[in-house]
Amino acid sequence: MPELQYSDYYLPRMAHLKVEATYACDRGCPNCNRFTKLAPSDGLDDLDPSKLDDMLCKSARIGKIWTRITLTGGEPTMHHAFEEIVRVMMRYKNRHNPQCHATTFTYHHPVHYEKIERMLRKYPDLEVKDTNKSVPERHVFAVCMAPVDDSKYGPDHIYRGCHLGCRLCGLGFDNSGFYCCSIAAGIARVFGMQIAIPSIYGVSMDALIDQFRHVCPKCGFYNLCRAKDKGREWISPTWRRAFRDFNRRRAAARGTSQTRCARTPSPRSPTTSRHACGCAPACVDSRSTP
Numbered sequence: 406m407p408e409l410q411y412s413d414y415y416l417p418r419m420a421h422l423k424v425e426a427t428y429a430c431d432r433g434c435p436n437c438n439r440f441t442k443l444a445p446s447d448g449l450d451d452l453d454p455s456k457l458d459d460m461l462c463k464s465a466r467i468g469k470i471w472t473r474i475t476l477t478g479g480e481p482t483m484h485h486a487f488e489e490i491v492r493v494m495m496r497y498k499n500r501h502n503p504q505c506h507a508t509t510f511t512y513h514h515p516v517h518y519e520k521i522e523r524m525l526r527k528y529p530d531l532e533v534k535d536t537n538k539s540v541p542e543r544h545v546f547a548v549c550m551a552p553v554d555d556s557k558y559g560p561d562h563i564y565r566g567c568h569l570g571c572r573l574c575g576l577g578f579d580n581s582g583f584y585c586c587s588i589a590a591g592i593a594r595v596f597g598m599q600i601a602i603p604s605i606y607g608v609s610m611d612a613l614i615d616q617f618r619h620v621c622p623k624c625g626f627y628n629l630c631r632a633k634d635k636g637r638e639w640i641s642p643t644w645r646r647a648f649r650d651f652n653r654r655r656a657a658a659r660g661t662s663q664t665r666c667a668r669t670p671s672p673r674s675p676t677t678s679r680h681a682c683g684c685a686p687a688c689v690d691s692r693s694t695p
């Protein structure tokens with residue numbers, strides 16, 4: 406195995422942080438790179454605001470500077486404590502780094518956008534990235550087409566991250582801890598990987614690079630796999646199994662013996678009678694794959 410240098414990798418952007426507030430979203434975009442439709446949130450992996458607060462306080466204490474913090478997900482406003490999360494982020498900015506770009510994403514959720522307006526009145530320097538998706542977005546890349554299912558990537562392939570994930574996104578942070586990129590956090594959630602770096606004290610370039618070998622083999626961004634028909638889900642066999650196992654874990658956690666459809670209504674969803682993604686009920690296992 407060749408000895409690799411840092412310059413052989415796409416190195417994670419250490420001063421940028423993407424905070425995965427929640428994996429709930431009801432926009433239902435095909436090929437969502439947080440898997441909100443195929444692995445919908447039950448709210449249990451929503452970010453605990455006190456964890457974010459604790460991490461940011463410790464960051465300040467050790468002189469770790471975040472120049473950009475972005476709330477994302479999922480639809481951040483669907484987190485039941487969205488306003489508390491914004492408050493924690495803005496307190497970090499105001500106390501420790503006024504130059505920090507503190508931003509929240511939103512697809513402009515019709516019910517929850519008023520939360521954004523309320524936050525803007527309170528924190529005028531909060532930046533809002535409004536993707537304004539009045540219809541589901543048709544993603545260019547098929548994130549659920551795993552390189553390991555492509556014969557081009559043999560068992561000896563060394564995964565080195567990618568430009569989109571590492572250089573453009575910054576580190577991912579969700580309720581379990583830190584990741585080399587924000588998509589990695591979602592991948593680890595679906596596959597049940599226990600690879601998060603739980604504390605800011607453990608974050609290092611080596612530890613983040615070590616995550617590549619777990620997450621990149623699953624990620625369609627690695628091979629820039631395009632969704633040829635953007636209106637449908639593209640799911641390779643490894644992901645098909647992962648969604649099935651995810652459903653089973655969730656069903657077991659709910660104390661049911663029967664595997665249920667993954668698209669159960671989200672407790673955070675304002676339309677509890679519908680599935681979180683807003684689509685007609687259909688089980689993951691019944692979906693077509695390319």
Ligand code: SF4
Nearest residue numbers: 430432433434437479
């Ligand atoms: S708006 Fe679309 S792409 Fe973004 S989290 Fe929701 S479903 Fe995924």
Ligand code: SF4
Nearest residue numbers: 567570586621624627
């Ligand atoms: S997990 Fe995907 S997006 Fe993240 S570095 Fe690896 S290939 Fe890139």
